[in-house]
Amino acid sequence: MKTRMDSNTNSLHKVVFLIMLILVVSASGGLSLVWLRQQISITATRSKALEQELRILDRNIRNLDARIGKLHNPNNLLRRSTELGLNISLPREDQIVRFTRDERDIISSISDSEKLQVPGNLASLTP
Amino acid sequence: MSNAYISTWRLFLLAIGITLGFSGILARLYYLHVWDQENLAKIVKTNRNKIEIIHSRRGKVVDTRGNLLATTNTVIELGVDPHVVVPEDINKLPDLSHLIGLPLKELEARIAKKTRQGSGNFGQKVRNNHWSKLADKIGETNYNKVRALEIKGVYGNRKFERLYPGESLAAHLLGFVNKEGNAVMGIERYMDFYLRGQDGWREIERDGHRRELAQFRQREVDPTHGLNIELTIDFMAQHIIEDELNKLALTYQPQSAAIIVSDPSTGYLIALANWPTFDLNEFWKYPLDTHRNRAVSDIIEPGSTFKIVTVSGALNDSLVLPDTVFDCNQAIVEYKGRRISLPRDHKEYGSLSVSEVVSKSSNRGAAQLGMLLGPNRLYDYSVAFGFGSLSGYPLEGETAGILHPVREWDSLTISRLPIGYAVSATQLQIHYAMSVIANQGVLMSPQLVRRVFDDNGVTIASFRPRTRHRALSAETANKVAQLLIRTVSPDGTAPLAFIPDYEIAGKTGTTEKIINGRYSSRHHVTSFAGFFPASNPRLVISVIVDDPQSSLPAYGGNVAAPVFKKVAQRLIQYMDIQPPKQNREFYAMGGKIIDPLP
Numbered sequence: 001m002k003t004r005m006d007s008n009t010n011s012l013h014k015v016v017f018l019i020m021l022i023l024v025v026s027a028s029g030g031l032s033l034v035w036l037r038q039q040i041s042i043t044a045t046r047s048k049a050l051e052q053e054l055r056i057l058d059r060n061i062r063n064l065d066a067r068i069g070k071l072h073n074p075n076n077l078l079r080r081s082t083e084l085g086l087n088i089s090l091p092r093e094d095q096i097v098r099f100t101r102d103e104r105d106i107i108s109s110i111s112d113s114e115k116l117q118v119p120g121n122l123a124s125l126t127p
Numbered sequence: 128m129s130n131a132y133i134s135t136w137r138l139f140l141l142a143i144g145i146t147l148g149f150s151g152i153l154a155r156l157y158y159l160h161v162w163d164q165e166n167l168a169k170i171v172k173t174n175r176n177k178i179e180i181i182h183s184r185r186g187k188v189v190d191t192r193g194n195l196l197a198t199t200n201t202v203i204e205l206g207v208d209p210h211v212v213v214p215e216d217i218n219k220l221p222d223l224s225h226l227i228g229l230p231l232k233e234l235e236a237r238i239a240k241k242t243r244q245g246s247g248n249f250g251q252k253v254r255n256n257h258w259s260k261l262a263d264k265i266g267e268t269n270y271n272k273v274r275a276l277e278i279k280g281v282y283g284n285r286k287f288e289r290l291y292p293g294e295s296l297a298a299h300l301l302g303f304v305n306k307e308g309n310a311v312m313g314i315e316r317y318m319d320f321y322l323r324g325q326d327g328w329r330e331i332e333r334d335g336h337r338r339e340l341a342q343f344r345q346r347e348v349d350p351t352h353g354l355n356i357e358l359t360i361d362f363m364a365q366h367i368i369e370d371e372l373n374k375l376a377l378t379y380q381p382q383s384a385a386i387i388v389s390d391p392s393t394g395y396l397i398a399l400a401n402w403p404t405f406d407l408n409e410f411w412k413y414p415l416d417t418h419r420n421r422a423v424s425d426i427i428e429p430g431s432t433f434k435i436v437t438v439s440g441a442l443n444d445s446l447v448l449p450d451t452v453f454d455c456n457q458a459i460v461e462y463k464g465r466r467i468s469l470p471r472d473h474k475e476y477g478s479l480s481v482s483e484v485v486s487k488s489s490n491r492g493a494a495q496l497g498m499l500l501g502p503n504r505l506y507d508y509s510v511a512f513g514f515g516s517l518s519g520y521p522l523e524g525e526t527a528g529i530l531h532p533v534r535e536w537d538s539l540t541i542s543r544l545p546i547g548y549a550v551s552a553t554q555l556q557i558h559y560a561m562s563v564i565a566n567q568g569v570l571m572s573p574q575l576v577r578r579v580f581d582d583n584g585v586t587i588a589s590f591r592p593r594t595r596h597r598a599l600s601a602e603t604a605n606k607v608a609q610l611l612i613r614t615v616s617p618d619g620t621a622p623l624a625f626i627p628d629y630e631i632a633g634k635t636g637t638t639e640k641i642i643n644g645r646y647s648s649r650h651h652v653t654s655f656a657g658f659f660p661a662s663n664p665r666l667v668i669s670v671i672v673d674d675p676q677s678s679l680p681a682y683g684g685n686v687a688a689p690v691f692k693k694v695a696q697r698l699i700q701y702m703d704i705q706p707p708k709q710n711r712e713f714y715a716m717g718g719k720i721i722d723p724l725p
Contacts, residue, residue, distance in 0.1 A: 037342075044341035059201045059285075062184075063267060069195030069292030074366035090700045098705060 179331050179339075183324030184287060186353030188301060188314055191397075191577060194362040197301055197315070197407075199353075200290040202264035203283035205273065208257045209241045211280030219276045226272055227262040237261060264288060289315075291407035297365045299420040300358070300399055300522070300575065303407045312418065314356060314575065317522050321579050321587075324353035354587055357577045359395035364388055367697045372402040375690050379675035385422040385554050386694060391562045391658060391667045393592040394571030424524040426551040427652050427671070430638035431488045431620075431683070433514075433547030433557075435564060435607060438485055440508035441496045443603040449482045449610060455491040462498050467542050469494045486613035488620045488635060490546045497545025502533045505544060511598035512560040512570065514552050519572030519593060528552040547636065554654075558669040561634070561656040564611065565664035568604035570595040608632050608661045615688075621655060624688035626695060628706035632664075633657020633691065635683030640674060650674050655687035659695060660707040668694055 070076060081088045159167060188197035205227060220238075224231040237259040244253065261281070265273070270283055289304040302313020310319040327350030332343035368386040375384055381402075388398040401421045405413035419425070441447045455476040459468050470490040476483075484492030497505050509515065515530025529551040531540070536549075543549040552560075555573060563570050572593040579588040611632035615625045620635045636654035639646040656669035670687040679685065698704070 041340075041342040044344065048339070048341040059267075062198065063200060065187075065195060066198050066200045066290050066292060069198060069290075072194060072362075073293050073296065074363060074370075075294070075296075090697060092696075092700065096700070 175332050177331050177333060179329050181327035181329065181348075181350045182287060183326050183350035184352045185289065185304070185324060186322040186355040188318075188322075188356045188358065190358055190360050190362040190365075192362065193357075195292050196297060196358065196360070196362065197289065197291050199287050201285050202266060202288045203262075203270045203285055204260065205262040205265055205270070205281070205283045206258045206260045207238055207278075208280040208282075209238050209259060210255060210257060212238050213279050216278040216280075219278050222276055223261075223273060223278060223281065226269055226276075227265060229261055234261065293362070293365075294408060295404045295406045296362070296369065297360055297398075297400070298404050298407050299401050299418075299422075300360060300396075301407060302522070303410050305410075312524075313420075313522055314358065318356050318576065318579070321354040322356060325351040327351070352582065354579050354581055356579055359390075359393075359397065359574055359577050360399075361397050361702075363701055364398040364698060365400060367701065368398045368694055369400045369402075369404070371690055371694050371697075372400055374693075375672065375686075376402050379672060379677060379681070379686060381672045381676070382674040383421050383425070384670070384672045384675075386671075386690070387422055387554060387558045387667075387669045388694070388698065389558065389562060389573070389667050391565035391571070391664045393574065394559070394562070394594075395574045395577070395592065397666070420522070420524055421673075422554040422671070423520050423522070424526055424553065425673075426526055426528050426553055427673070428548050428550065428638045429552050429557050430547040430636035430652070430654065431490075431493075432561070432634045432636035432654055432656050433550065433552075434485065434488065434493045434545065435611070435634055436508050436512045436514070436560065437493050437497045437500065437505065437545040438481060438610065439512075439564070439599050439603055439607050440500045440504055441481070442606055443508075443599040444500065444504060446499050447481050447496065449606060450480045452478050452480050453484065453492045453495045455479050455484070455489050455495075457491070460495065460498070462541065465538060467498070467538065469542055470546055470548075482610050482613060485607075485610040485634070486616065486619040488614070493545045494542040498541055500545075502536060502541055505541070506530070506533050508598070509544070509550065511596070512563055513556050513595070513598075514550060514560065518553075518555055518559055519595065520555055521573070521575050525555070526553055528556055547638065554669060554671045557636075557654065557656055557671075558667060561658065561669060562667045563598045564604050564607050564632070565658035565667050566604070567601040568597055568599040570598045608658075608664075611657070612661050615657070620682070620684045621657075621688040621691075623684060624655060624657060624692045624695075626659070626692060626699070629659045629695070629699065629704075630661040630707055631657055631659045631692075631695065632661040633688070635688060637682045637684075651681050653681050653683040653686040655683045655691045657691055660704075662707050665702070665704050666695070666698060668698075670694070 185199045187195060187199070190196055220234055221231055223229075224234045227234075240259060241256055242253050243256040264286075265283070273281065273283070291298075291301065291303070298313075300313055302311060302315040302317075304310050304315050310316040310322070315322065327348045329347035330345040332340045334340055368388060372384055372386055375381070384402045386398070386400050387396065389396050399420075399422055401419075403417045405417040410418070442449070455472060455478065457469065458471075459466050461467075472490050476487060476489050476492070479487060479489050479492050481492070481496070483489070484496065500508070509530055515528055517525055517527050531549070536544075540549045559570065559573065572595055574590060574592060576590045578586050578590060580586050609632075611634055612630060613619050614634055615621050615631045617625075621633060624631055624633055633655055634657065636652075636656070638652045638654075639648060640650040640652060641647070642650055652671065652673050653675060654669065654671040656667070658664040658667040668691055670690045672681075672686050672690075675681045675686045677686065
């Protein structure tokens with residue numbers, strides 16, 4: 001009698017264990033799936049944020065290019081020159097000094113200390 | 128007695144209640160899933176699923192040195208969802224109004240408008256308004272300020288906008304893209320295939336707040352951005368000629384004027400400008416008339432600049448030499464058994480050599496040269512110099528001009544065509560005819576695009592110089608170039624174009640305009656086309672001024688030639704064109720300028 005009861009108890013324990021195992025596996029499987037989906041969602045959101053950053057950078061570069069383009073507009077440069085009182089103008093022909101190849105050779109043979117330290121372009125000097 | 132006893136009628140009521148409740152739910156489910164399924168599924172699909180277009184960015188246009196001429200900028204279209212705006216933010220509206228330049232009352236009215244007429248797609252005549260536009264385009268800086276106000280429901284959508292940093296610079300060459308995004312004219316239209324790119328798209332799902340659920344992105348196709356275009360135009364050279372045109376317009380108030388600069392050996396256009404012009408960023412504010420590229424679309428009688436064709440033809444066929452003399456006093460000559468009256472000269476020249484006919488621009492001398500050449504050869508040379516046919520200018524609007532075949536000539540044409548009447552041409556044709564002389568007798572096609580390249584600078588397509596044909600021998604071209612140098616000498620018609628040491632060669636032109644069907648002696652089209660240095664031409668420049676207002680008689684020599692000189696002088700400095708003959712060369716040393724070869 002006792003042996004049969006023990007046997008029944010063992011069987012019950014086995015069934016309970018099996019049920020518990022199934023529940024644990026199902027729950028952990030379900031939770032893993034949720035976790036996986038969450039990770040996919042997080043990764044997708046991060047990826048989207050990075051794409052957005054790239055777009056912003058690209059946009060900023062473009063906008064910067066446009067601003068530089070506007071600043072380089074000769075009319076704008078002339079306007080700024082007037083505003084700042086720089087009085088800049090293109091050099092005239094009589095302000096330009098030209099060298100021939102032979103003369104460059106002569107200059108290169110002169111030591112550096114003898115050469116004139118001409119600040120900037122000679123052509124920009126006013127007469 | 129059991130405590131679990133429940134009266135029968137209560138149990139009945141409960142059962143009825145539960146049954147009705149479930150029936151209601153079932154009925155609702157039936158309505159949602161069966162009865163109105165199609166319509167509701169459509170609404171859900173519309174709200175949740177969306178195919179998002181990822182717009183491609185239009186390529187940029189740069190000049191030959193990489194300076195930006197046209198680019199695509201991002202601007203923000205600002206709007207508000209009136210349902211989201213909270214009363215606490217109302218006091219921020221004056222600041223918003225100030226930032227976006229919208230009157231406060233108008234702003235308040237747009238926020239107050241919470242409904243709008245529905246499109247009727249889902250049977251709703253009045254729908255909630257979730258978007259009222261507040262500003263068509265604001266920049267990033269302003270948008271950041273707007274966002275800093277933190278007004279709930281105010282947000283912006285980014286969109287691309289075409290921007291031309293140079294404003295009116297090279298307006299007639301660049302063209303523009305209109306508000307609908309269509310390339311209307313100029314390079315924008317001609318190179319639209321390369322510039323426009325291809326939009327991408329992605330299938331997305333959104334939540335109840337219309338935010339994208341990134342994890343449900345399905346298919347995605349990246350946009351292909353437009354390619355970039357490098358022009359042959361030089362930004363600074365273009366500015367120089369536009370500046371000179373503006374000065375000319377202030378002085379002479381002409382009806383119109385245009386300047387073209389090109390490289391004779393390649394046919395590359397370096398600069399081309401018309402006056403009046405317009406701002407590409409605000410093209411809609413200017414009359415349509417200003418959009419016309421007159422240098423390629425308007426035809427004029429070339430006048431004396433056409434004499435280069437007559438003289439070149441006669442020299443090329445070895446009919447005359449530069450020192451062959453013609454009697455330019457005679458008003459009537461015998462030609463093929465007919466008496467032909469010769470056109471008048473400005474004064475009695477007497478006998479002139481061919482060289483002097485060119486330098487003094489004698490009409491009678493040129494007419495006699497034309498007669499010597501004969502109608503067929505004169506016509507052939509006119510065609511060879513590019514008159515009467517399209518030059519191959521790549522953009523729209525070019526006209527071929529008028530050059531009648533010999534069979535349609537009247538008795539006067541043989542004496543009028545050699546001096547540039549009885550023929551109509553565009554400035555571009557006149558310019559490229561002069562280039563024939565500068566380019567050793569070869570006629571080139573105008574070229575405006577140098578290459579197409581991608582964002583990494585890799586060349587996708589390059590555009591090489593295009594030769595049309597040889598019009599005359601190199602030897603003749605050199606001879607004519609030498610004759611044209613005399614035009615700019617003190618005894619020529621254009622001493623005002625003279626620049627020491629630079630061997631300026633050119634030809635003036637002055638034609639009377641036809642007013643009310645008759646040639647007017649008060650209204651002229653003045654022109655000057657020339658090149659330099661004659662022994663090794665670097666630039667061809669042509670200037671045409673239509674009806675300049677002047678107290679003195681307006682001729683090519685006193686209106687167009689000085690402009691040529693100013694443009695040439697500025698371009699010499701900018702492009703570092705060296706004179707062919709350097710008599711004295713110096714270098715700087717020891718604080719003073721010394722002569723290295725005393």
